[in-house]
Amino acid sequence: MKDIFRVANKKLKSRLIVGTGKYKNFQETAKAIEASGADMVTVAVRRVNILDKKKPILTDYLNPKKIIFLPNTAGCFNSSDALRTLRLAREMGGWKLVKLEVLGDKKTLYPNMIETIKSTKILTKEGFKVMVYCTDDPLLAKKLEDNGAVAIMPLASPIGSGLGLQNKINISMIIKQSKVPVIVDAGIGTASDATVAMELGCDGVLINSAIAMAKKPILMAKAFKDAVISGRNSYLAGRMQKKYIASPSSPFKGLI
């Protein structure tokens, strides 16, 4: 049986999606993405630096024809800014598959779920396919799905914190109830965190800081690639039952 990862109508080879922020330079970004095996990357929309015409830009190093760009609304604190950003992203080259995040608090970067749900509804009506960054509240995750989200992206812990999966129970509840892919976004700190998320049954993970802020980002990108594959295989294989008594691996029969 083939294990295909599909978001909206896009088939993805890798269940690891990576961010393109926080790297030392564009060369490192491009190398880390290659090492990660990801075929989808998140990108932000910002003003062009008009003062420096010769400064390299992201698209000099990453070709949107070879790798799927997922425009995000990082840094938007209300629905109208998020909508404006994604409409501009669509104009740039027809991007309809987008990542929505509407933040509510500068210190925690926690999503404002009221604005997020509102925006999901509007964007879906406008023909966008919206992957949505959200809290790990199962009820709100369901609301997002009901309003047209094509993927639910609950946080593991606050953005860029590296604190890992803090609420496995809630993530599991969201996985169980969702008919669209569940992708853990934000807060993953190291490769094993991604494995645990995948073993829970997440459809994918999105990583930025844990790779970009590692001492050796390119090696960490490879570690995440393997971690996600391992976690997925482990989930599909189905773990053994936990028992509270020992069971020998070597038979007692024939013991000398």
Add this chain to the structure above:
Amino acid sequence: MAKIQLNGKKITINSKSSIQDLLKKYNLINKKIAIELNGIIIPKIKFKKKYLKNKDKVEVVHFIGGG
């Protein structure tokens, strides 16, 4: 001459400059960008015929690294 605001900065351009002319001036032709003129997104096909006037506010955006 016309005084406009480009990405928050005041600049002066020749009168009868189109969006296309402005992009040429900043080496942005054929780059992956999007344009907003006074809060309204301008489709690529209109770049040549959309002329800029005094006090116009232009935003030129592109993709940068982000998570």
